[in-house]
Every structure is written in structure tokens, then in C-alpha cells.
Amino acid sequence: MQFAIETFNLTKNFGQLIAVEGINIAVEGGSVFGFLGPNGAGKTTTVRLLNGLLKPSGGSARVLGMDIQQESDFIRAKCGVQTDTNLYEKLTARENLEIWGMLYGLKGNELTSRMNALLEMFGLAERRDDLVGTFSKGMKQKLSIARELIHDPEILFLDEPTAGLDPEAAEELLQYLKRFVENKRRTIFLCSHRLEEVEFLCDSIAIIFKGKILITGKIEELINNLWKENWFTIRLEKISQEFISTLKNQKYISDVAVSDQKIMVALPDEKDISRAISTLVGLNANIFEVHRDRHSLKDIYFSVIPQDKK
Amino acid sequence: MNMQRVKTIIIKDWKEIGKSKQAVLPMIIVPLIFVVALPVIITLTASTSSLSIVTSGGPETFLKNFPAQLIPQEFNERQKTVYAILLYFFAPFFLFIPVMVSNIIASYSFAGEKEQKTIEGLLYTPVTDNELIFSKILTSFMPGVVISWVCFIIYGIIVNFLGFPMFHCIIFPNLNWLVLAFFLVPAISFLSLASVVMVSQKAASAWEAQQVAVLLILPILGLVISQAAGLIYLNASVSSLVGIIFLLIDILFFRRIVRNFNRERVITKV
Numbered sequence: 366m367q368f369a370i371e372t373f374n375l376t377k378n379f380g381q382l383i384a385v386e387g388i389n390i391a392v393e394g395g396s397v398f399g400f401l402g403p404n405g406a407g408k409t410t411t412v413r414l415l416n417g418l419l420k421p422s423g424g425s426a427r428v429l430g431m432d433i434q435q436e437s438d439f440i441r442a443k444c445g446v447q448t449d450t451n452l453y454e455k456l457t458a459r460e461n462l463e464i465w466g467m468l469y470g471l472k473g474n475e476l477t478s479r480m481n482a483l484l485e486m487f488g489l490a491e492r493r494d495d496l497v498g499t500f501s502k503g504m505k506q507k508l509s510i511a512r513e514l515i516h517d518p519e520i521l522f523l524d525e526p527t528a529g530l531d532p533e534a535a536e537e538l539l540q541y542l543k544r545f546v547e548n549k550r551r552t553i554f555l556c557s558h559r560l561e562e563v564e565f566l567c568d569s570i571a572i573i574f575k576g577k578i579l580i581t582g583k584i585e586e587l588i589n590n591l592w593k594e595n596w597f598t599i600r601l602e603k604i605s606q607e608f609i610s611t612l613k614n615q616k617y618i619s620d621v622a623v624s625d626q627k628i629m630v631a632l633p634d635e636k637d638i639s640r641a642i643s644t645l646v647g648l649n650a651n652i653f654e655v656h657r658d659r660h661s662l663k664d665i666y667f668s669v670i671p672q673d674k675k
Numbered sequence: 676m677n678m679q680r681v682k683t684i685i686i687k688d689w690k691e692i693g694k695s696k697q698a699v700l701p702m703i704i705v706p707l708i709f710v711v712a713l714p715v716i717i718t719l720t721a722s723t724s725s726l727s728i729v730t731s732g733g734p735e736t737f738l739k740n741f742p743a744q745l746i747p748q749e750f751n752e753r754q755k756t757v758y759a760i761l762l763y764f765f766a767p768f769f770l771f772i773p774v775m776v777s778n779i780i781a782s783y784s785f786a787g788e789k790e791q792k793t794i795e796g797l798l799y800t801p802v803t804d805n806e807l808i809f810s811k812i813l814t815s816f817m818p819g820v821v822i823s824w825v826c827f828i829i830y831g832i833i834v835n836f837l838g839f840p841m842f843h844c845i846i847f848p849n850l851n852w853l854v855l856a857f858f859l860v861p862a863i864s865f866l867s868l869a870s871v872v873m874v875s876q877k878a879a880s881a882w883e884a885q886q887v888a889v890l891l892i893l894p895i896l897g898l899v900i901s902q903a904a905g906l907i908y909l910n911a912s913v914s915s916l917v918g919i920i921f922l923l924i925d926i927l928f929f930r931r932i933v934r935n936f937n938r939e940r941v942i943t944k945v
Contacts (some may be wrong), residue, residue, distance in 0.1 A: 379943065418798050418938045442801035451796030453687065455694045459688075466801040620932040 366432060369394040369520055369552040372414060374424035377410050384410040385425060386576040390567070395550040397542070399557065399567035401666060407576040408556045409448075412522050415556075416441055429519060445513030446522040454498035457490050458508055462496055462515055469516035483511040486541070490535075492563075504531035510538070514545075520552045521545070527562055539565060545581065564662040572669055579669040588660045591668060593621055594631040596658040597638050601626055602651035609643060629658070676809065680802050684810035688784045690816075690916055698779050702822065709768050710826045714761060718837035721757045723815065724758055737764055740905030754842060761834050762849055767898040768911045769855065773864035774895065777819030778888040786884035789875065789941070798938050808936055812868060813871045819864030827856050844860035854914040860923035867891055869928035876940065 370392040377385040385407045393428065394396040400408055413419045415428055417437020426433045428440045450525035451463055459480065466476040484490040487507040497505060506529045513521060526542070527535035539562055545551055557563050564584065580587060599609070604626060612621045612630060617640060620631035630641050638655070645652060692698045733851075738756055745763065746755045788794045797807070831847040838846055848856070870887045878884040901907040911918075 413942060416799055418795075418942050420939055438801055438803055441799060444799075446796075446799040448795060448799075451793045452791055453691060456687070460690065463685045464683055465800070468680050468797075468802060470677075470679065470801075472679070534856045623687070 366395065368392055368427075368452065369396075370398070370426070370428050370554065371398055372411075372415075372424065372426040375411070375413055375414060375421055375426050376423035377407075377419060378422040381434055385573075388571075388573065388576075388578045390571045390578060392552060392554060394483060395546060396568040397546055397553040397555055397566045399555050399570035399662075400573065401557065401560070401563060401570060402573035403558075403670070406573045408573060409524070410576075411573070412446060412524070412554070412556065415447055442516075443518060444520045444522060445516065445518035447509050447513045447526065448524050449509075449528070452505055452509055452512070455496060457494050457496055459493045459498070461508060462512055465512045466515045471516060478517055483514060486537070487511045488527065492515035496666050500605050503531060503534060505531055507534070507538070515547075518551070520554060522554045524556045525558065526555070527557075527559060535562070542566060544596065546584045560661070560663045560666055570665075572666060579600055580665065584662055584665070586625075587665050591665060592660050593633065594633055595628055595638075596631050597633040597641070598654075598656055598658055599628045599642070599645065601628065601645070601651060602653065604628060605648075605650075608645060608648055611648060612641065615641065615644060617641075627665040643652070676803070678808055680800075680806050681790055681810040681813070683804065684797075685814045685817075688780070688814040690743060690784045691781055695783065696785075698783055699830045702779060703778050703820075706772050706822065706826045709765070709772065710830045713765055713768070714830060714833045715837065717757060717760055718834070718841070721841065722749040736905045737903050742908060745908065745910055750842070750940045757838065757841065758846060759837065762847065762851065762909070764902060766851060766855060766914075767895055767902065769826065769830075770821065770859065770898075771892065773819040773823045774867045774888060774891045776822050776869040777815045777864045777883055778871055778891075779869035780818055781811075781885040782817035782875075782881040784811050785875040786878045787871050787881035788879045793846070794941060798941065803883070804936055804938065805933075808933060811872070812865075815868035815871070816861075816864055819867065820861050823860045823864070824856060827852065850911040851909065851914055854911045854918065855909075858878065859921070861912050862918050862925055863891065865925045866921050866928065869925060869932060872932050873928065876935070 368391045370390065372388055372390050374387040374389060374662065375385060376383070376387050388407075388411065390398075390400075400411065402408055410419065414421055415426060415433055417433055417440060417500050420434065429443055431440050433440060452465070456464070461474065462480045462483065466480065467470075469610065470481065472562065481490070484493050487510070489504060489508060489511070490501065492504065497508065506526070510523070510526055523542075527538060530538060542553060543566060546553055553566070555563060555566060567584065569581070569583050570587075572579045582590075604623060609621060609623060612618055617632065617634065617637040619633055622629040628637075632638060632641070635657075638657075641654065642655060683689050706798050738759055739764070746758055750758060756930070790796070802810075827848070831852075834847045867888065870890060871884050874887045875884045898909060902909060907913060
């Protein structure tokens with residue numbers, strides 16, 4: 366399989382400081398890859414390495430099949446990298462887009478029509494001739510993403526794309542990014558702390574901590590590997606000690622926990638939930654609700670990041 | 676080299692700097708003083724017979740030791756005095772213009788872009804290292820030279836227009852001013868911006884980077900004082916010699932800038 370991004374023991378030192386240590390990640394083309402980790406973990410250094418802004422101290426990487434050291438000019442022409450504060454605030458929104466388009470080789474009608482479409486799409490058309498310095502944080506955020514989309518990049522690197530956006534705008538942007546990937550078969554490399562949005566957008570993730578990759582893979586597979594058992598929560602009118610001891614004696618139940626009016630049961634085989642319910646009904650328990658406890662990306666994140674960072 | 680990208684960066688920088696009052700005002704006011712105020716005062720006071728007011732102090736010693744062969748012999752004493760002041764005494768003052776313009780623009784273009792952290796965005800685009808250096812150098816070099824030339828032309832028009840009733844001929848430019856305009860100005864303009872580029876790697880702000888101008892202003896002040904003291908006169912040969920020295924330093928600085936420039940250095944020094 367041809368990966369959009371592939372790293373092989375990629376390492377970067379700044380003197381004694383090891384910013385990125387032997388990382389191995391593979392990002393499939395046409396997917397959204399979430400790159401997670403606390404501040405200072407090595408996310409920005411990795412993006413800089415992949416785009417040829419920094420030279421690796423060891424290992425190598427390929428972006429769109431090209432070596433990051435030999436073909437960095439080509440890679441940069443095919444990628445778009447949005448970072449937090451790099452707009453020209455003394456220029457207008459239109460000028461910011463125009464300059465970027467021209468740097469990527471666009472001109473004439475093609476540039477104008479792409480600029481107009483992006484300004485329209487991000488709701489900035491009416492403010493196109495206003496100085497960016499007068500924009501709100503959310504508007505700047507939208508413009509910085511629009512600017513990186515002007516040349517229709519094959520890989521879009523995003524850094525906290527919804528930071529500063531109101532909930533409606535954030536939702537709109539996430540939906541757009543999903544369409545961008547699905548319709549155009551583009552790839553997004555998403556650095557974010559917002560685990561819900563990473564879970565919504567991403568197929569695969571990697572969690573980096575102190576320069577090392579702690580875990581990487583498809584979210585669903587990671588959950589299944591980390592938590593073999595299926596947890597179910599049963600809410601009852603009243604809990605008695607008899608219910609708990611009976612459930613604990615069932616061989617198909619591996620663990621039982623209690624909280625408020627709820628009993629949580631761990632089942633190696635999810636089909637056994639009906640047996641657990643039958644057992645409780647047989648004990649005249651009044652069951653109000655049964656639901657499966659799904660593990661999320663948040664659980665993965667906090668289970669792999671060392672305790673002192675939680 | 677992709678010229679569309681080079682042109683885009685230059686225009687972008689000019690647009691940005693053009694919107695900064697702190698950058699634009701000195702580039703207008705200082706040339707106006709040298710180009711308009713000084714020649715008008717000299718030619719008008721000369722025609723109202725009060726030249727001694729202007730020539731007292733600095734120019735007095737300057738005139739006493741001034742080499743006679745640099746002035747057309749057919750001029751009378753008053754004409755000789757005004758000619759020496761307009762074409763020689765003021766000449767080194769004009770070097771402040773390219774130094775200042777190139778210094779201000781280079782500070783905003785290099786250190787300013789680092790200060791605003793916009794440089795990282797630019798480094799992620801397909802612009803190559805050479806395109807970036809070339810465009811940033813031209814951004815500061817061209818206005819330094821062009822504004823100086825425009826100043827020379829305006830100065831020439833004023834000097835010739837106001838001086839015509841006294842000299843009955845066109846006195847500007849002489850060979851010294853041509854060497855100054857076409858050799859010394861480009862050389863010193865480049866030196867000014869190259870100094871800024873080199874200190875920009877360590878300077879935290881555009882303002883800090885601008886301070887390097889002192890290194891160039893001091894030798895020019897030295898020329899002004901030397902002339903005033905009658906020690907040295909900025910004629911065509913002296914201008915050429917100074918120009919050659921600046922050119923050699925330019926070459927050294929240029930090689931150093933090209934050798935030292937790389938994305939990693941720019942990023943990690945932000």
C-alpha cells in the first residue's frame with residue numbers, strides 16, 4: 366500500500382534535547398490521521414520535519430512517496446500547513462489568499478474563482494477587503510485554513526483547527542473537512558487536543574509523548590485491543606446485595622461493579638447480556654435501563670499518557 | 676528560480692511596510708530635508724547675500740581648504756562657495772538616504788516577519804531558500820536605490836533651477852555625483868540591508884535589527900566631519916574608493932548570508 370505519509374525511526378535532536386525519538390507512523394491516503402499529545406510532546410517538530418523545515422537527526426520519512434530531505438520543495442508544493450498565527454495582519458483577507466495562491470503558482474481567473482469560493486464557504490466574503498488585524502480569532506482561524514486550501518493540497522496539516530470557533534462554526538468546519546477527505550480523496554494530518562473532534566474525523570491516530578509514539582493504529586482496533594471485555598450498565602429501581610452476589614457467581618460474568626442505582630457487569634462475550642438480565646428478572650429486580658459502555662478515544666488517551674501528565 | 680514567487684513576496688512586503696507609519700514617515704521626511712530644504716536654503720541665502728550665515732561653522736573650514744581644481748575656474752568667489760557646498764559638502768549627506776531606506780525595509784522584511792511569526796507560514800510554501808533570500812534582498816535593495824535616485828533627480832532640478840540665475844549654466848550632476856548615484860549608493864544600500872539580515876538572525880524585533888544602522892551611519896558621519904574639517908573631500912576618486920571598499924564587504928556579507936541561510940536556522944531562532 367502506498368501511504369501518504371510514512372516515517373521510519375524519524376528522530377530529531379536539538380543539542381541534548383531529543384524532540385522526536387525514532388517515530389514510526391503510517392498515514393493512509395484519503396484518510397484523516399489524528400496526531401495527539403500534550404504540549405511539547407513533539408507534534409510541531411514532526412510536522413516541520415515532514416515538510417522539510419527541519420532536517421532529521423536520524424531515520425527518514427516519505428510524504429506522497431517523496432523523501433523529505435531530497436524532495437522537500439515538491440512536498441511543500443503539494444501540502445498545505447495551517448498553524449495558529451501566521452496571517453499577515455496588515456493585509457486584507459483577499460490579499461492574504463491572493464499571495465498564497467500566487468506562491469503556489471495560481472493566477473488569473475483560476476485564482477480569483479478559488480479565492481471567491483473559499484471566502485464564500487468560510488463566511489468571509491463580506492469582510493474580504495478588511496484588514497486581517499481587525500478580525501476576531503475565529504475569523505482568523507477560518508482564513509488561515511482557507512489559505513491552506515487555496516491550492517487544493519493533497520495533504521492538509523491542521524493544528525487545532527476549531528480553536529476559537531463558536532460551536533456552529535466548529536461543526537460546519539468539521540463537516541467540511543470530512544467532505545474534503547471523502548469527496549476529493551485528500552489526506553488530513555490533524556494535530557489536536559480536542560479528543561471528540563479527533564474521534565469524529567479520524568480513522569487512525571498516534572499519541573506522541575516526550576518525542577516517542579506511545580500508541581498508533583485505527584481507533585476501533587486500539588479500543589478492542591486495550592479493552593477485551595464488554596462493559597454494560599444496568600440501572601435498577603433498587604439494588605440489593607442478593608443481586609450483586611448472584612451476578613458475581615455467574616461464570617459468564619468476569620467482573621461486577623456498583624455505583625448509585627447502577628450495576629456494571631463485564632462480559633467476555635457481549636451476547637451474555639441477555640443472560641445477565643434474565644438472572645436479575647428472576648430475582649424480581651425492576652430494570653429501568655441497560656446500555657453498553659463504549660470506550661472512547663479519551664479512554665485510550667488517558668490510559669497511555671503517563672499518570673503524572675493526567 | 677520562480678519569478679512569480681519572488682515578485683509575490685516583494686509586493687507583499689512592500690504592501691505591508693507601506694501600511695506602517697513608523698516605517699514610511701522617516702523615509703519621506705529625511706529625504707525631504709536633504710533634497711528640498713538644504714538646497715533651497717543655500718541657493719536662496721546665496722542670492723540674498725547672506726551666505727555667511729550658512730557657511731559659518733562647519734563649511735567655513737571646508738571652504739578654506741577646498742581644492743581649487745574641483746571647481747570651474749571661471750566662477751567668482753560667491754559662485755565657487757555655493758558650488759562647493761551644493762556639489763561636495765552635501766554629497767555625503769545623501770548616503771544617509773539609501774542606508775536609512777534599506778535599513779528600515781530590511782528590518783521589517785526580515786526581523787519583522789520573524790517577530791510577527793509569519794515567517795513560518797512562508798517557509799511551508801514551495802518558496803525555495805534562494806527565492807526567499809533573493810526576494811527579501813530585492814525588497815530592501817530596490818527602494819534604497821530608487822528612492823536615492825529620485826532624490827538625486829529632485830535635488831538636481833532644484834539646484835539647477837534655483838542656481839541658474841547665479842551660475843547661468845547647469846551645474847548638477849558632476850562626475851562625483853554620477854559615481855555616487857550609480858556605484859556608491861547601490862553598494863551602501865546593499866551593505867545596509869545585508870547588515871540587517873545578519874543581525875536579524877539574533878535580533879528579537881525589527882526595532883532591534885534597525886540599530887545596526889549605527890555601524891554605517893558612523894563612517895558616513897566621519898566623512899561629513901572630515902570634509903567639514905578640510906581633511907578629505909568626497910570627489911569622484913574618493914567616492915570610487917569608498918564604493919570599492921563597500922563592494923568588497925558586500926561580497927563577503929552576501930556569501931555569508933547565502934551560506935548561513937536555511938529553514939532550520941530561521942525556525943529555531945524564532
